[in-house]
Amino acid sequence: MKGATVPEARVIPLRADESGVGTRPCRRPGAQGQGRRPPRAAGEPPAPSPVRPEPEPTAEQPAWEAALEESLDFVRRRLTGDYTVDEFGFDRDLTDGLLLPALRPLYRKWFRVETIGMHHVPAEGGALVVANHSGTLPLDSMMTAVALHDDHPAKRHLRMLGADLVFRLPVLGALARKQGGTLACNPDAERLMTSGELVGVWPEGFKGIGKPFRDRYKLQRFGRGGFVSAALRTGVPIIPCSIVGAEEIYPKIGDLKPLARLFGAPYFPITPLFPLLGPLGMIPLPSKWYIEFGEPIRTDTYTPADADDPMLVFNLTDQVRETIQHTLYRLLSQRRNAFLG
Known part of the structure; x- marks a missing residue:
């Protein structure tokens, strides 16, 4: 309607690192307010992000009625702008009210995910979750985010680090940014962890999710250990995460490189069902998943200057990689069937 105003969400800043570590911003494609972020005044507390508890059905209120009430309340908040978005674009209200519920049927019914070692993930404060990457499409990262929110007592949100290509996709x-994702670069990762956020990284990148099925559960190179440097500078624990089950959802048996170059993608996969069955071939196979969080590797015993020691960074990177690889082998040895568990 002419003259009507469109409500906008409030933007709240993250808690800045008073030491100045990691304050140089990265250029994040698609983020609102590109460029330098306005500094927070000294001593100014961060604006809290509202957490709205889900209504519990009572004896007088059936479950469907409580769900309907929550849905209507969600729609009202979106129409009136009664929600907040942080400086990275994370929309907690949209994530809890729409994105995570859309992923739960996959998590609970299709992949039947079981989590192990959730007590190793701290209930508060910064931490870095480092996981193996596989599956042709990165569903493993999304299932890990659901696991940490639904199965962790503190219902933690995972702030995922992704490649530039992810944020260029229409x-x-x-949606990745609204769910809390941001560009995989050290300044952003350090800023998030210093602010007490739980950050997730998949160091294998496209080499991991795009590897052929014959190389399943064989970890690829972990890059140069940038995630270790970020953890050392912020003193947060590194939590190894091993995911079994994702390798079987889209068994990659070939790669159409001309089409990959045409679309600007790292690969164009051929699976037993895709592209043979067209869109139906995009339905993931219902493999049984296990996600295990290992014992945290402490970094607070080092100084931020140790992040510039290449030998230390290499050794810690190798330690994380070997921990994940050995856990994968153990979980696979205990699994009887890829689809039945």
Whole structure:
């Protein structure tokens, strides 16, 4: 309607690192307010992000009625702008009210995910979750985010670090940012962890999710250990995460490189069902998943200057990689069937 105003969400800043560590911003494609972020005044507390508890059905209120009430309340908040978005684009209200519920059927019914070692993930404060990457499409990262929210007592949100390509994709890039994702670069990772956020990284990148099925559960190179440097500078624990089950959802048996170059993608996969069955081939196979969080590797015994020691960074990177690889082998040895568990 002419003259009507569109409500906008409030933008809240993260808690800045008073030491100045990691304050140089990265250029994040698609983020609102590109460029330098306005500094927070000294001593100014961060604006709290509202946490709205889900209504519990009572004897007088059936479950469907409580769900309907929550849905209507969600729609009202979106229409009136009664929600907040942080400086990275994370929309907690949209994530809890729409994105995570959309992923739960996959998590609970299709992949039947079981989590192990959730007590190793701290209930508060910064931490870095480092996981193996596989599956042709990165569903493993999304299932890990659901696990940490639904199965952790503190219902933690995972702030995922992704490649630049992820945020250039139409629609999906915007949704990834609203779910808390940001560009995989050290300044952003350090800023998030210093602010007490739980950050997730998949160091294998496209080499991991795009590897052929014959190389399943064989970890690829972990890059140069940038995630270790970020953890050392912020003093947060590194939590190894091993995911079994994702390798079987889209068994990659071939790669159409001309089409990959045409679309600007790292690969164009051929699976037993895709592209043979067209869109139906995009349905993931219902493998049984296990996600295990290992014992945290402490970094607070080092100084931020140790992040510039290449030998230390290499040794810690190798320790994380070997921990994940050995855990994968153990979980696979205990699994009887890829689809039945």
